[in-house]
Amino acid sequence: MRPDLPLSIGTGYQYAANLYSSYEPGVLGTALPQTYLQNLDNINWLLNYYRSGSDPALTPTQVQTSIWELMHQVGTTSTLTQLALLNDGYVPDAGETLAVVVDPVRADGTHDQATIIETKAAKLGDHVWHDRDLDGIQDAGEEGIAGATVELVRDANGDGQITNDEILAKTTTDTNGNYSFKGLTPGLDYQVLFVSPDGYDAASPRQSDGSSASGVNSDGRLSDVIVLKPGEYNATIDSGFYKYAALGDRVWLDNNANGIQDAGEAGRANVQVELYSVKDGQPGALLDTQFTDANGNYHFTHLQPGDYVVKFTAPDGTVLTTSNAGTDDATDSDADTGTGFTGVYHLSSGEDNITVDAGIKPEAPNLVSDNVTLCEDRSAT
Numbered sequence: 328m329r330p331d332l333p334l335s336i337g338t339g340y341q342y343a344a345n346l347y348s349s350y351e352p353g354v355l356g357t358a359l360p361q362t363y364l365q366n367l368d369n370i371n372w373l374l375n376y377y378r379s380g381s382d383p384a385l386t387p388t389q390v391q392t393s394i395w396e397l398m399h400q401v402g403t404t405s406t407l408t409q410l411a412l413l414n415d416g417y418v419p420d421a422g423e424t425l426a427v428v429v430d431p432v433r434a435d436g437t438h439d440q441a442t443i444i445e446t447k448a449a450k451l452g453d454h455v456w457h458d459r460d461l462d463g464i465q466d467a468g469e470e471g472i473a474g475a476t477v478e479l480v481r482d483a484n485g486d487g488q489i490t491n492d493e494i495l496a497k498t499t500t501d502t503n504g505n506y507s508f509k510g511l512t513p514g515l516d517y518q519v520l521f522v523s524p525d526g527y528d529a530a531s532p533r534q535s536d537g538s539s540a541s542g543v544n545s546d547g548r549l550s551d552v553i554v555l556k557p558g559e560y561n562a563t564i565d566s567g568f569y570k571y572a573a574l575g576d577r578v579w580l581d582n583n584a585n586g587i588q589d590a591g592e593a594g595r596a597n598v599q600v601e602l603y604s605v606k607d608g609q610p611g612a613l614l615d616t617q618f619t620d621a622n623g624n625y626h627f628t629h630l631q632p633g634d635y636v637v638k639f640t641a642p643d644g645t646v647l648t649t650s651n652a653g654t655d656d657a658t659d660s661d662a663d664t665g666t667g668f669t670g671v672y673h674l675s676s677g678e679d680n681i682t683v684d685a686g687i688k689p690e691a692p693n694l695v696s697d698n699v700t701l702c703e704d705r706s707a708t
Contacts (some may be wrong), residue, residue, distance in 0.1 A: 340433045342431045342432060342439070343431075344432065345429075345430040345432065346428070346429060346512065346515065348425060348511075349367055349418055349419075349511075350479065350495040350496050350508075350511065350512075364428065366399075367428070368414070368415060368417045368418065369397050369414055370397050370411070370443070371417050371425060371510070374424045374426055377390050378424050385407070390407070392407075393411060396408040397411060397412075418448075418509050418510035419509065419510050421447075421558055421560040422447055422448065422558040424446075424447065424448070425446050425448035425510060428442070429442045429443075429444055446557050447557035447558035448511060448512075449509075449513050449556065449557065449558065449559045450508065450509040450560040450561070451508055451511065451555065451561040451564055452505070452506050452507030452561075452562055453563060453564050453565045454500075454503075454504050454505055455471060455477065455506065455521060455524070456469050456565070456567050457470055457472055457567070457568065457569070458531040458568060458569050459569070459676040461532070461632040462531075463531040463544055463545040463567060464544055464545075464567075465543045465544075469567075470504070471502075472504045472527070473500055473502045473504060474499050474524065474525075475499060475506075475524040476499055476521075476524075477498050478494050478497050478521075479495045479498075479511075479517060480495060480517075480518050480549075481515070481517060482516075489518075489520055489549070495517075513556055513557040513558075515555075516552050517553045518550050518552055519549070519550040519564045519566075520549050521568075523568060527568040528568075528571045528629075529568065529569060529571075530545065530548040530567065531545035531547070531567035531568065533547030534547075542563040545565060545566050550564050550566075571628065571629045572630045572631070572674035572675065572678045572679065573626060573629075573680070574602070574630060574635055574637070574680045574681075574683055575624070575625050575626035575627055576624065577619070577622075577685075578595045578619050578625070578684070579592050579686055580592055580593050580595050580686075580688070581687060584649070586648050586652030586659055587652055587659055587660075587686075588658040588684065594619065594621075594622040594624060595642070595687060597642070598618065598619040598623070598640070598685075598687070599616065600618070600625045600637060601613055601616050601640075602615040602627045602637060603635065603636045604633075604635065605633075605635065610636045630674060632674050634674075635671070635674060636671055637669045637672070637683050638666070639662040639685035640667055644689065646664065646687065646689075646690050646691075647662045647663070647664045648660050649664065650662055650663055650664060656682045657684075659684065660684055661682075662685040
């Protein structure tokens with residue numbers, strides 16, 4: 328369908344074309360006056376109204392005339408145009424008719440006849456969730472995040488950076504963490520940019536299950552480029568987010584050597600505490616080292632969810648007290664008396680485990696006694 332009359336499409340020229348649809352004005356270019364584009368939502372409604380057969384008496388000529396009016400090419404406003412103008416903001420869903428304005432441009436920069444073509448609208452979306460174990464997979468029980476901002480973008484200049492003028496649309500996730508963008512143009516490049524939700528620190532690793540189309544993995548903060556087919560609904564573009572975890576607590580002087588933090592037993596300052604990753608169930612790489620404060624406390628923060636081991640080094644003149652005494656993990660000593668290592672601690676998103684402690688006591692003196700045997704000389708003289 329041709330939205331205007333004065334121009335024509337010539338023959339024998341090499342053309343490029345600007346495309347404009349619901350999300351494209353101001354992004355792909357401004358060669359067409361914005362007045363040509365501001366009623367695309369109404370044109371989309373009109374085409375779907377016509378294609379649905381809601382008014383069997385409606386003729387192609389009436390639709391064409393109304394489109395001319397909506398594109399501001401003639402001054403009169405028909406009853407059909409007035410009806411279309413009541414449907415501002417209409418966006419076709421996947422499989423519905425989508426109006427795309429094709430603006431042909433000759434090699435010398437001349438703009439010829441702009442034309443409206445019809446295609447089937449595409450759609451993309453899916454889910455933002457709390458990735459509690461940071462595996463990049465939507466596991467059972469990991470809830471969706473409501474109110475997360477999601478942006479539909481296109482890296483128009485290909486520099487790998489998304490600027491404000493490359494944001495096509497924004498939405499927020501619903502109460503279940505779901506979102507969608509509809510009315511998309513088939514064949515064009517889209518990406519989805521996920522903004523960190525309030526209270527969350529970072530995005531999950533992308534495509535951890537090895538399948539970008541599985542629909543249960545994380546596509547990271549910025550998805551790969553998505554090209555949609557006419558009528559397609561791609562419901563696999565997801566992102567998980569997590570909160571930093573923390574681990575710590577205290578080294579104390581175990582005066583009675585019972586392995587329990589009893590009332591009045593003071594903390595010990597300047598004790599070395601090391602944090603290790605876990606590999607095959609054993610201590611792996613050294614990640615961080617701290618020394619206890621004046622009260623004997625330490626705290627490793629900004630940790631990714633996962634498995635960790637702590638090592639305590641008893642100061643000179645002391646040894647580690649009995650480990651895992653009693654039944655309360657918050658008050659016992661967790662360090663092995665021989666190696667200083669604790670067991671493995673698994674931290675979930677946002678968890679702060681402050682039960683990892685070590686008691687120390689004075690080292691027993693190394694008493695060495697000399698056994699002297701007095702032998703009576705019974706030899707004859």
